[in-house]
Amino acid sequence: MGDITSTYDLIIVGGGPAGLTAAIYGGRAKLKTLVINKGTVGGLVNTTREIVNYPGYGQISGEDLMKDFKKHAESFGTDFLRDEVVRTDFSQEDKVITTKKGKVYSSKAVIIACGSEPRLLNIPGEKRLQGSGVAYCATCDAEFFEGEDVVVVGSGDQAIEEGMYITKFARKVTVIVLHDEGILDCNKVSAERAFQNPKMDFIWNSTLEEVQGQDNVEGVKIKNLKTGASTELACQGVFFFVGMVPSTHFLQESGIEIDKRGYIPVNELMETNLEGVYAVGDNRVKYLRQVVSAAGDGATAAVAAERYIEEMKAFNSNVLESDKQVLLLFFNAQDNSSLEFGTLLEEVNQELQERYKIVKVDLTTKKNLAQKYGIEKAPSVVVLDKGQEVKRLDCLTTIENLKSQLC
Amino acid sequence: MSLEKLNADQFEKIIYNNGEPSLVIFSRKSCHVCQGVIPVLEDLKPNYEGKFGFYYVDVEDDKTLFQSFSLKGVPQILFFNEGEYQGKLAGAVDEEKVEDKIADVLEG
DSSP: OOOEEEEEEEEEESSSOOOOOOOHHHHHTTTTTEEESSSSSGGGGGSSSSSSOOOTOOSSSSHHHHHHHHHHHHTTOOOOOOOOOOEEHHHOEEEEEEEEOOEEEEEEEEEHHHHEEEEOOOTTEEEEEEBTEEEHHHHHHHGGGTSSSSEEESSSHHHHHHHHHHHTOOOOOEEOSSSSOOOOOHHHHHHHHHOTTTTTEEEEEEEEEEEEEESEEEEEEEEEEOOOOOEEEOOSSSEEEEEEEOOOGTTTTTTOOOOTOOOOOOTOOOOOTTEEEEGGGGBBBBBBSHHOOOHHHHHHHHHHHHHHHHHHHHHHHITTTOEEEEEEEEEOOOOHHHHHHHHHHHHHHHHTSSSEEEEEEEEEHHHHHHHHHOOOOSSSSEEETEEEEEOOOOOOOOOHHHHHHHH | OOEEEEEEHHHHHIISOOOOOOOEEEOOOTTTTHHHHHHHHHHGGGGGGGTSEEEETTTTTTTHHHHHHTSSSSSSSEOOOTEEEEEEEESSHHHHHHHHHHHHHHHO
16 A cells, blocks of 8 residues: 555545535535545436425526536535545545545545436346447436437436436437336326326336347337247337446455445444544435435534544543553443542542543443543543553442542 | 547547547546546556647537447447547446557557
8 A cells, every 4th residue: 555645534435415515514614525426526416407495496407406416515625526436445544545547535534425327127138238328327328319219217206307308309209117007106297297298108017037139129029028029129229217326346354334235334423333434325225315315424524523523532642642641441321339439530530649540431421432441331440641542441340449549 | 637528520630630649538527437537647648748649629509529439328438530530438447548549549
């Protein structure tokens, strides 16, 4: 691994709405913040032609909304880097990130906001004919199918809405739907519009088996799931809208817990299983994947990261740089006897003319610290000198014995 | 280093008349995959200064060009040498794929 190129308080991986909102909050909290983004800032939102449910904006294109987000983040002094993260080392207090261009960055906290990408069906012809009739983005490619026949796979919001957009160019759009006749996964308004669109056709209870064609798409093979029968349909284009998968593959070796489908589970602070590492937006396990909820995630994670960094700095200056020896007391706020022990320890320290500095740590909330010192029960006391462990106290004892342990 | 934008006339002149070995990416602003591939080319361009041309065409500004190649999507990187079409790369491609293809074109 190369030398560290730059050091930050907070690095955000991904520049969609979640990452940019985290950048706004991070920048405003005066954290030295870097956003690493591999494509254009804005992410997948850029492909949405029309957003009508982001509060405060009656109607705006995804691209324009993301430009506003970015401008806002820049106004708080956030740095932006166009590069791709290929490797991470989250095992130390300083997190290390290596990019495709070979740069190495370190930071105190990291927010993963790398979003998701279209799922592939992995059927014959799909990959080979990408860009030659197989497409995943109507905004990008619909125009290339002027006057031609197009097949759309899927029936969610994206499939139906994009399908209708394609009818502006194509002669006919045939939608392949998994469900029984009349059932679409999309919202009701879009479904009604689609049924009324004279250019839209539906093939029910079916899935795609193969994309056919030599150099360009010439047709598809459709399988009826009820009868098992295969039919062929001539077309010049196939658009796949069969859902998204999280873009978390680069984290496989990172130690971050990832579920079977590739999503990162987090708690309500957006914390992953790793200290100082957060996950927000489409790449985390969640109920609603929208710009507004992504923005909410970003705000939460940035505030949580800010507090984490502050606590870490406070701990470092209180404990590791203390002139006096430190009694690091792990207590449990819900356990009276450990609270009483705290009072006892303070009394003993007073009798010893405040020879020690007592730092109290709640075992239930500071799990990372407890883990670092291998503490499992409260009360526990670790005696530290300039951050080095001197000894541990026997806490199940009398005041005299406690005093003698400290003399 | 940013790519030089070509219109239909410049395309004719540089690619066909001059016959310079070149690649041309067909892209559009609203396509996020294109916006991810362009920086890859921008980074590679300095390595091929004087040896291989790097250009781009905006399909919204020059419809006739993409129609003449009957393209079925963006981004598409088309390769040319001595005025002859040498093949293309479609979709999200990485550095290595582009470098390999350039090597092929230069050797061929």
